[in-house]
Amino acid sequence: MADNQAATTNGKLLDVTDLWRTYRRGSETIHALAGVNLSLRPGEMVSIVGRSGSGKTTLLNQVGCLDKPSRGSLKISGIEVTGLKEQELVRFRRNHIGFIFQLFYLIPTLTVEENIRLPLVFARKKDEQRVTELIERVGLEKARKALPRQLDGGDMQRVAIARALVNRPKFLLADEPTGRLEKNTCAAICRIFHELAADGLGVIIATHDPVLAREADRIVEFSDGRIAREEILKERQ
Amino acid sequence: MSFMKFALKNLFAHKTRTILTLGSMVVAVAVLFTLVSFNRGYEKALKTQLQGMGIHMMVVPVGCPYEAASLILKGGKIPNHLPMSVLDDVRKIPEIDIAAPSFMSGIVRPEEGRTDIYVGIDSATLRLKNWWKLEGSFPQNPDEVVIGDNVSLIELSGIGDQIYLPEKDATFNIVGKLGPTGTEDDGFFYIPIETAQRLFDQPDKLTAISIRLKNPDDAPVVTARLATVKGAEVITMGELLGTMMTLMGAAKSLLLSIVMIIIVISALGVLNTVLMSVFERTREIGVMRATGAAQSHIFGLVWLETLLLSLLGGAGGLVLAIAGSRVIENVVKRFLPLAPKGSVVALEPGSFLLVLGFVVGIAVVAGFYPALRAARAKPIEALRSE
Known part of the structure; x- marks a missing residue:
């Protein structure tokens, strides 16, 4: 993943500095994120943990460019994304970020391969080789023409992972990726994450699952929109 | 996979709803096409018949x-x-x-x-x-x-x-x-x-x-x-044609009013179907935005669905109108006091284009709001929706 490394500043794929996301609810001001600092290097896998409402998903939405911060700096691959316009954000999201959701969110009317191909359609690209390669990578060769309703949870998440990877993103954002999966399936999904990180992809996982969290290189614990604790599990070179 | 295929799959994800909406479109288009064709055909047939009589005028009682x-x-x-x-x-x-x-x-x-x-x-x-x-x-x-x-x-x-x-x-x-x-x-x-x-x-x-x-x-x-x-009154064939067309005008206005109501109902049906589909797919739209879809993609997709729905309804309506034109003609003729001999339903390209314009018009009007609403949904809010 030489490309990824070349695109970063100071070797950082993600550089979050004093990031705030504030909402107004009536007269009340809610700081969903309150001065978060976080960085991620290519090939690094980080787990974001914390109670519901602690700011995990808000952070993922910020990093995924689905929402704009109230203030602070957010650099992805060396590009300050907070000032990007809507159209630029769409292109940026398409080329740099892959999303995985707890409920998979596959398009029910599309087959496995069509779901995986969808981001390419939006990007006006045709790369059947990439689609086939990802189908093989997640082990769904026999189910490529199946509809989501014909798959179990684990297979649906595999499709979601392949869909997230099809545009060759720089990092992967996974929100509770194993929340609806059985133990054995969780292990298989974990293996895929490790393989992706080994390929140089940055992986951020928001999870309540302590087993999955400890699979990462680093655990970042959120509380009330702030980083309460950070634990390095594996030192990277 | 093309947008077209995607849109078609979305449309037929809810077969019953789509087929019912298509049904209303088919009826609206069939009625409109028949009425337009009848209007043109009737005048033509009447003229032909009057000219063919070789009579220039008639003396009739006052x-x-x-x-x-x-x-x-x-x-x-x-x-x-x-x-x-x-x-x-x-x-x-x-x-x-x-x-x-x-x-x-x-x-x-x-x-x-x-x-x-x-x-x-x-x-x-x-x-x-x-x-x-x-x-x-x-x-x-x-x-x-x-x-x-x-x-x-x-x-x-x-x-x-x-x-x-x-x-x-x-x-x-x-x-x-x-x-x-x-x-x-x-x-x-x-x-x-x-x-x-x-x-x-x-x-x-x-x-x-x-x-x-x-x-x-x-x-x-x-x-x-x-x-x-x-005790005599003279009527020329030109006047006769004019009188007949004036008499027909009143009936035509009534029919046009009915067709306008059918058009509005079918447009509302299309709007309702597409809007419901957008509401149901809010999270799906959020996922598409998260996976690289621009607002224009979402707008285009929803609008394409409306267009396809309208075109399918239009095609069905035309087929129904053409296939049933003889039946419709016989029924209409039965209620007409002045039905000329021969076909009074003229299936002309002009009528076809008019109906096509109507169908596209419905798609443009009925599809705009749902498409805009879908495109403007913020990805984060769309993903949060239940």
Whole structure:
């Protein structure tokens, strides 16, 4: 993943500095994120943990460019994304970020391969080789023409992972990726994450699952929109 | 996979809803296309029929020109009559080539669901309608009759046979038969004018005098002269056409109002279907935005779905209208007092384009709001929706 490394500043794929996301609810001001600092290097896998409402998903939405911060700096691959316009954000999201959701969110009317191909359609690209390669990578060769309703949870998440990877993103954002999966399936999904990180992809996982969290290189614990604790599990070179 | 395929899959994810919406579109388009085609076809058929008569004007009793029009096209009884003396006045006008008097009345046969129209004529009619192909001879004696082509089929009779009228206790010998003319003439019984007047107890009375001019440009001069004849009214074929179209105009306005209501209902149906689909797919739209779809992609996809729905409905409506045009024509004709012979539904490219414009119009109007709403949904909020 030489490309990824070349695109970063100071070797950082993600550089979050004093990031705030504030909402107004009536007269009340809610700081969903309150001065978060976080960085991620290519090939690094980080787990974001914390109670519901602690700011995990808000952070993922910020990093995924689905929402704009109230203030602070957010650099992805060396590009300050907070000032990007809507159209630029769409292109940026398409080329740099892959999303995985707890409920998979596959398009029910599309087959496995069509779901995986969808981001390419939006990007006006045709790369059947990439689609086939990802189908093989997640082990769904026999189910490529199946509809989501014909798959179990684990297979649906595999499709979601392949869909997230099809545009060759720089990092992967996974929100509770194993929340609806059985133990054995969780292990298989974990293996895929490790393989992706080994390929140089940055992986951020928001999870309540302590087993999955400890699979990462680093655990970042959120509380009330702030980083309460950070634990390095594996030192990277 | 193309956007087209994606849109089609989305549409048919809810088959029942889509098919019901398509059904309303099909009906709206079929009605609209039939109405437009009928309007064009009717005017054309009427013109053709009137021009084909070779008659430039008619002298009819003072009254409603509508009755005169009905008389020409369908045959029948009218309450007023012209005195026979009018014919002499008319024949004195030098610009007139042929003045053919007629006396027309009917015998109702409710058990057979029809009215037999008896037309009293003289040899002038034979000269006026020189396109008639008469087999046999023209009636010379009071008890002779010439029958139209349809009459010979209905009565299963031909030259040499007899027709008995129990209502009048009269017997007629068939001496001639008309070849098919494609007009109402095919359905009449032609007897000598004096016989007809006597048969229906109207001696020295006429129903109408059909006129052919030596030069059609003399119509205004002749009309002015005929206007002085007491108890008579002159109607030119142009006026007749105008009167008929005016009469049709009222019915057309009513039909157009009904079609407009159908259009609004079907547009609302399409809007409702697409909007419901957008609501149901809010999170799906959020996922698409998260996976690289721009607002324009979402807008285009939803609009394409509306367009496809409308086009499918439009195509179905056209097929229904074309396939059912003969049935629709027969039904419409039954309710028309002045239905010309032949097809009154003209399936023309102009009508097709008009209907196509209507379909695209529905898609543009009905699809805009749902498409805009879907495109403007913030990805983060869309993903949060249940």
